[in-house]
Each structure stands twice: as structure tokens, then as C-alpha cells.
Amino acid sequence: MNIIGKPLTRVDANEKVTGKAKYTGDLVSPHALIAKVLHSTIANGVVLSFDLEEAWKVPGVVDIVTCFEVPDIQFPTAGHPWSTEKKHQDIADRKLLNTRVRFYGDDIAAVIAEDDIAAAEALRKIKVTYEEYTPVFSVEDAMKPGATTIHEEKPNNVVVHSSYEVGSFDEAIKEEGLIKVEGDYDTPFIQHCHIEKASSFAYMESGKIVVVAATQIPHIVRRICSQALGVGYGDIRIIKPYIGGGFGNRQDALTEPLNAFLTTRVGGRQVRLEYTREETFACTRIRHAMKFHIVSYVRKDGSFAARSIVAYSNQGAYASHAHALVANAVNGFRMMYPVGAIKGEAFTVYTNLPTAGAMRAYGIPQIGFALESHVDDIIAKTGFDPIVFRKQNMMKLGYVDPMTTITCHSTGLSECIDIGEKHLDYTNKRKLYAKQTGPVRKGVGMAIFCYKTGVYPISLETAASRMVLNQDGSLQLQMGATEIGQGADTVFAMMAAETVGLTMDKIHVVSQQDTDITPYDTGAYGSRQTYVSGMAVKKTAEVFRQRLLNFAGFMLHKDPWDLDIKDNFIVHKNKTERLLSVATVAEESCYSLTNSEHISAEESHHCSDNTYSFGVCFVEIEIDIPMCQIKVLDIINVHDSGTIINRQTAEGQVHGGMSMGLGYGLYEHLEFDQKTGRMLNDNMLDYKLMTPMDTPELHVAFVETDDPTGPYGNKSLGEPPTIPVAPAIRNALLNATGVAVNSIPLNPEKLFFASRDAGLIQ
Amino acid sequence: MAKKTIPCTVNGKKREYTVDIRSSLSDMLRGQEGLDSIKHGCDVGECGACTVLIDGKPFNSCIYLAVWAEGKTILTLEGLSDKKGAISDIQQAFIDEGAVQCGFCTPGFIMASVPIINSEEPTSRDDIRKQVAGNLCRCTGYEKIINAIEKTQHKRIEEKKAK
């Protein structure tokens, strides 16, 4: 391949280093009205009344809308492809503004004003009367008999309870001589922390409601807005400019439905609804906190006889993506080590906390921590070698998952492990470090993962691409798939250039999605775009290329099937002599007085396959026991993501995922007031996102496999790098101290209590 | 509300802005000069996306009152390109090293790195990290950002030596 695999710079880099790239807030009119949302200050109850008198007196207030005035429509917010089967549809459990308050921060009213100061002042002057119920914050409390019902549709607060069994667990554990290992593992709520806040503005034009929004999923948001307002899909138009990160938070309708409604209240004037950082933390989405109970039965030969898992996922106030995440987690539990009998059970439970939704790797960072910690607990109990044990039991080539039928079409996991092991000298160091005493110790740890590339067959996978030939021989590429920072536009451009036969400078990507114009795609999530949307690019490029060749054949009086395109020129197949430039073909195709034909192509791709990507993290840490601090000395992620389309952007994805994984393992968690349910650390100072000083040097390596189902042999990469880091650190701590800490983050206070309980601190 | 006229130098040009005294510097520069490279990620000086240089030093323009800019020399990302629009070495390094992803923190990071690349002596990677510790990025893990800054600084020092 000519272009695929080259470490090319991003197609949007120049725009971004010069400040020319326009984000939502850069496009808003200076005359836009400003909307602000009034959030509830109780976690569970009902709004009885508002006193708006003082708020209306604030100069500049244009409109105040309360939960008593919005359409009586419950709508879903999850960024899933719509299912035409009712039982598979997302749960519709919220209104634009809610009378029934379900978390501290629920949307109960909104003010539209001439400026932000007036809007903020009016909010402060609204008085609310509530009827309060006892809030529940933990899964345990929410499931207790007598707990307040949060949504009447789910009287016991369990959103979904599911289970599966492969083989017979009860039979399998009857085998003689099995070693039983059991553990409980907890993961915290965290937040995405994209640097651009949740933001949109809306106005009406030609009878339509137009919403410009920082979203990963413009086409899905259009559907959700239409459902929320009770208008047709065609009455809504969503425009997605550059966005400042997403990480799954924006795989959900956030400010858009309410913003769409608010502009209709002021005659279609432009209304801006940008959340503050605090609102972005507490009132968008967060990552589910999950609790796992794992039991394993291991044979003396190091193979699994049986495993079981029970998982509880704290959903918070609204369903959003609901059970899909914990279901993915317990499925991941099965897939990683598909040996012996396996049974899984999962609960998703409503509580009176902020709503959990999608976040990078969708339930797998949670199970990744639990499972890979558990594997090292098995190693600690049995004395097996951690690498041999994993290699013996992990997914192999050709595996077909019995529940989903997803097949392992390619795997380089074993090689990934070998590269990481060598980088760290893991095996030797692990033995050496196990014998340490003293206050400062070192440790090494590892963790592996597997990750599905798309969402098939759980959900629809569909994508489309459009290519238009410009008169100079360059190509306009339009995608329904979205650039959210991950580099999608760059790899799509590379794919188009590769398959059509043009050089990169001839590809013009239209980065912005506009649902009135752009081809349909479900959007950026699930690490699906290079795989699913990439196939749409490939198919479109093949059709486009053939149309170009047909016209060139006509011009050259040659059979188009004998022709090819190389580096912007028409050539004979397998020859290099340039017959004609694509620019000449383009000009002629447009302006020919006899045969004008506008060359373009648009193809959609319905993807009905899936494949696994793999990887590993190896880490070396130092712990200062009395200071309760972990320092990362060395860290490497090694990934099998199939063919790497662009090494530079791929490395960037891995770095970012590692950093997020380091935060997950060491620093990040959301804190809530135990009485009120208010989020306490809803800002960038109190929420400990890793700063440049906290981040170690990050090492990356790839094992390239050629996946037969990927458009160019590629598999998922966007989400996976974040998965294995936290358990690798936890296992390194186990190696250093012998102390197994089964919850993250491994922050100083947790280390203090763990070390004290283990007698390492007096 | 009360207004005030603020004379200052912005990206090499002498300017006078009449602003509501309640404006932040970022409000003034975005609103009156269209300098949209200045981003708001937190509005409280915690993310660094609004970083500009004031008299050569990095400040968060979101928590800097516009009235304080009187008589100051301000540089934003837009001021790094030359008059014909050719970008500077540090911007090019961010492109070449792949230091850009979503791009929202990029302007602030580049501005925070300007004092580093102007340094006469090489700065260690740890010190570079310290000098950009007021800027947060969720996409990159900082690795390639640090690379871009380090390489630009080394290149500048080499060029100075060659002269």
C-alpha cells in the first residue's frame, strides 16, 4: 500500500495550530440569547412549585420555562442506532425538564436572557418548593425492599437484570483438585473531562430547528431531538463543527434537545446553551461505577475449569446507555479467557446520582480492572507464571463467541505480551521485587485485554461516504462519521487516497457534519469508524475510481478495465507510464461540450461482521510506603489493532488512552456528598485529571496483524489503550508490597489504609 | 454598565478597546478582535486553554480583567504566524510531532510553550512538564506535546549557536 501505514500529519493540524478551527463556541452569534438551566438542589423528590417573581424582574430576562411547561414526552438519550423493534429501543425515561427530580442537578427550569450575567442572576432568584424523598446512592440501598422507586416503570430500581451460562458451572466445579479463588473488585465513577465543555446553540431557519452542537453523533442527536420535541426528523437539522474531545460523553444527547426546544420559545432566535465546567461534570454523563464478585476454579495444570461473575452497575438517575455497558463487561469477562464453564450475571440499577453513560471502552475498563486483578490474585495464590497462565487461557485465533458469534479473525496478543515483557524485563524483575523490604519498593505488573471492534451484532452497524470530483482532479470527501480529535478525517482521507490512487494533497475532507447534507452514519463511538465507516470509504472509493477510469477510457479510447490510477495519473495497469492526469480527466468530465458527466460516488455500508483487537500494558512502579505515593517508572502499551493506518495518529491515541488509564488507576474518582448527593469535586482543580507533571514518559509498540474483515486489515484502536493500565498498576503494587488493593483509584489515602491494614505503616 | 477604553498592544498592533469594565481579557480579545484561538475550558484558570502572553509571560486570560491590560503587550496564538500567514516553528512542530488531537487545548499549550522555546539553555523534559503544568489535555497524554516543545527549543538553540 502506498499511503496506508505512513505516519502522516493530520489533515486538520494546520487549522488547529493556528486557531482557525471553529468549535461550537466560535460560531455562535454575538447577538445570541443566553440560556441557563436551573438544576435541582435535592437528589430525590418532586418539584411542587416555583416562585419566579424576582427572577422575572431581572433586566434582560427574555423567558423562563419550567418543568410544568415542557412537552409531556419521555425520550431516550443514548447514542445508539435506533431499533425498530420496541424491546430493543433505548429506555425513554426523561423529559426536557423534569418535575420528578432524580439527582442533585436534575434539569427543572431554564432561563433565557440577553446576556450570561442576567441569566445567572435570574437563576439565583428562582425559588423552588420540593417534596423530598430519601435519596439512595448505592446499588445496595437502591435494591433494598422499601427503597424509593426512582422511575415508576422500574419499581425495584433494577433497570435490567441479565445472565448467561456457557457450559455448566455447577458441574464443572465438581472436578477434583480445583483451586478456588474469589474476589470482590470495585471501580469508581469518573468523568470524561473533554476540554471543551458541553455546548450548543440553536435557532430556526426555513421552518426547521437548527442545532449546532459539540456532539459525536449528529444523525442520532437529530433523531433524539425529534423524539423529545415530538416533531419530524426532517424538522431538525444538526450541525457538528470541530469538537474539543468526546470520549463517549457526547455519544449521548446532552444540551441539544432542550436547546432545540428553547429556540422555539423565542421565535427561533439564536439561543446558546453552554454548560459550565461544573455542569459538564455533574449534569452530562459519567462512567458507571461497577462492583464485581468473581469466583474462579483453576486446575493444577493452570487451566480454568470454571469461572463466574456477578456485576452491579450503578446507573445513576437516568437510563442513558443503561445495561449495555455492564453487559459488555460481563461479556468481556467471558471472551478474554474463553476456557471452561463460565457464567455471568449483571444488574444495572437506578440511584439518585448523576447519570452514567458511555465512556471510552464501554464497560471494559471496569471489567479489565476486575478480571486482570483477579488473574494476578490467582497467580499469587497458585504460584503460576503470570504470562504462561494468561497465554494458556486467553482467546486464540478462530475463537467464536458462543453468545454473540463474534469471531477472532486475527490475533497478535501473544507477540504483544512478548514485546512488553522484553521492554520491562518483567519476569526477572517480578522475581527480584517480590523479596523487598523497607519503605520504598518497586514492583512490576501487567494486564491484557481484548476488545470488540464494532457493535455488531448487538446493534446496527451502518455508514456512508460521498466523493465528488472537483474540476482540478481533487476529491471532496464527505463522511457521516465524525472527527472528534481521534484523527478520523485523516485516516478517511488516507483510505480515499489509497483506493482511488490520488495523493493526499488531492483529498479535501469536509470535516463538518450537517444532517441536511452529510451522508448517514451513526457516529463516533465503539472504535468503529476506521472499521465500519472505513469500509464505506473503501466501497465509495472503488466506485468513484471506476467512474473516473470509465471517463478516462472514453477520452483515451481504451478499455477502462486496462487502466489504473497512480499518484494522480491514469496509467496502464501494472505500468508506470502516465497517460493522462486525473486533473485533465476532471476538467474534461465537467466541461466537455459533448460528454459532460459529473463524477461522484456515494455508497453505504451495512457491516455485519466484527473482530477483536488486543493489547497489553506492562508497568514498573515505585511506592513510597510512608508517603502513600506511587510513582510510575516505566510503562508500555503494546497493541494488536490490525494494520495501523497511520502510525503517528495511532501512537497519539495510545498515549491518550494510557494517560486516561493512569488517571483511572491512580487519581480519578468522583466524590458525592453522602447526605445530599451533590457532586463535590465538579471542577478541574478538585477532580484529579493528570497534569503534564504527573504523566510519565509513555511507550507504545504495535504488533500489526492483517485482519481479513477490516477494510485495510485494521481493527479497533480508539478506546482500547485505556483498558489495561489500571490493573497493570494494581498488579505492580501487589508485586511490590504483597498487598492486593481491589478498588481504584490507588490514591494516597487508599494506599494509607491498605498499607496500615497490612502492617506496612504502624 | 461602566465602560472603559483600554489602550494595549495585541499581536504587534496598537489597539484601543472600549469595554464593559466587567469583561475578562478573553472576553475582550475574542469579542472585539475575533481572536478565537482563545478557548474557555473551565473559566476559572484551571485548564489553561485561554493562555495568552502578557508582557512575555503566560496568563489565563479568563481570570484576567480586561482593565488590567491597559498598556500591556499581549500575544495570542494568532500573533505567532507572520504577516503573510506563515506559521512559526513551534506551530509546525506541533503538526510534525502529532501533538494535536481534538485541538481545543492546543492554542493554550502553544502559548504556554513560547517562553520555553525562547530559553537560551536547554530545558529538561521534566522542566518542560513543569512549565506547561497549568495546561490540561485529555487527548494526548502530553507525550507528543513535550516532544514538540523540546525539539523546537533544541532547534532554536542549535540555530543560535550556528550564528
Next chain:
Amino acid sequence: MYDFKNLYEPTSVEEALKLKKEHPEALILAGGSDILIQIREGKLAGCDLLNIYGLDALRGICMEEDGSLLIRPLASFTDITMHPLIKKHIPVLGEAVEQIGGPQVRNIGTIGGNICNGVTSADSAGTLKAYDAVLEIASIDGTRILPYADFNLKPGKVDLRPGEILTGIRIPKASWENTYGDFIKYAMRKAMDIATLSCSVNVRLSSDKKKIERLRIAFGVAAPTPIRAFTAEKSAEGHALNEGLLKKISEGVLADVMPRTSWRASKEFRLHLVEELARRATIASIEKAGGKING
């Protein structure tokens, strides 16, 4: 846009004092990195501000004739860290304020604002307490001198009376001369953070470097306001440089502190840190002074 009402902009210290007397309710705006944030949060929305940020007479660091180091309140944290007099005589103060926020915050934040906020986590407070800083507080009616030790009345409340502005922070020569200090900020991350606990120690050793002549130790976040650990200091006086000294300091500091449990950290964890940081900062100070524990 910030929601405040009036912005008073004096062009001289005298005018500032006059305006402060006329508008005692107006909040003094030094660098704004706390006040502007509280305005935005709504806590101080609608307030009046007395903007002194432009008063260069309140900026700068110098040594007075008697050898006192005078730091004017608008000296930024960066100014303090970079200043040759600080580097030479009390580098620990520069090191302490270098751990505040990030570069941008250190450029806008001022030492006067830091201590006038009256919060226990102020990173400059411990070192200033440990160096017996003396404050110069002015009003239109005159100037008074107040030991910094007596400045913090309760959390967030300092002894600034109506019409008063902090105009100087002095560290007397007797306090800084021949001392070596160490500051440890314990936080959840290495930048952009507030202290979970902080400890500032400085020592003066006997001429043979075998004994403590004077040891001072102060903490942030170990009590509702920044505090000195006098019991520990007293027990260290004249003590030989050995493990016994460290043990006495540990016992002493525990008697002096009263940390609380908050969502940020538990009392138990903070008490552990009190001992650990005191021990480490003491050892480091002694080593900087040329001494050695058990040496």
C-alpha cells in the same frame, strides 16, 4: 463577564486607602484568582471591587537597612521564586510558592492575596509563619504592625479592619539569618492542586552543626488555619541531631495539630502525614544546614 457592580481603581496607595475607607464593603482585588472565581460561582456576585492590581508601589521585594526582607503584597508567586534576595536568604519561600497551581496562576496570584484569604491551605502561609513574618497594615488613619502569627482569626477571616489594606510582609533578619528551610506540599497531584497537608520547617544549627539551636515548624491544613507547632519546636531546642530528636518532633507535632476529616482526606490520614512530613522536612532542613541525623 464578571458580575460585579462597582470597580474602584485607585492610582496610588493613598487613594486606595481613601477609597477603602469610603467603601469598606468593597473587596480588595489583588490578582483575582480567588475573588473572580467566587464572583463567577455566584458567591460574591454583585459585589464591589477595589482594584489595587495596578499599584506598583505595592509590588516588589527588597532588603531594608536593618536586614529585614520586605515583600510587598502584590509580589506574584513567580516574582518571589525568581527574586535573588529570596533565593539567597529564604529560598524555601520561593520553593513553597513555586508549588502553587501552574505557571499562569503563579504569574497572577499574589502573596498578599494568598495570606489575606485566610485559608489554611495557602502555600505561602506555613513558611511565613515559620519565619515569624510581621505584617504592615495600613489605613488612611495610619499604619499598624501585626505579627503574622496573630493575623488568622478563623477560617477565611483575617485581622483586617474596615478601611485597612495589607501593604507589606517583613521577615526580620533575626528570623531568617543563618537558617535553612524545607517545605513539603502534599497534594493529590504534582501541579494544579491544593495541599492535603503542608509542612514548612527551618533550622539554625549550633556552630559545630551537632545540635539544633532553633527549629521552627508550621503546617497548613493541619488545623482550621495555618499553624505553628510550638511544642515540637520547644522540644527540639538544643537537641542533638539524632533519632531522638525526630521522635520528639513527631510527638510534639501531634500535640500541636488538630486536622479534620473532610471529603478531601480523613483526619487519620492527615495525622499520619503530619508526622511523616515533619520528619522529612526536618531531616531535609538539617541536611541543608550542613548537619546530619546521627552524623
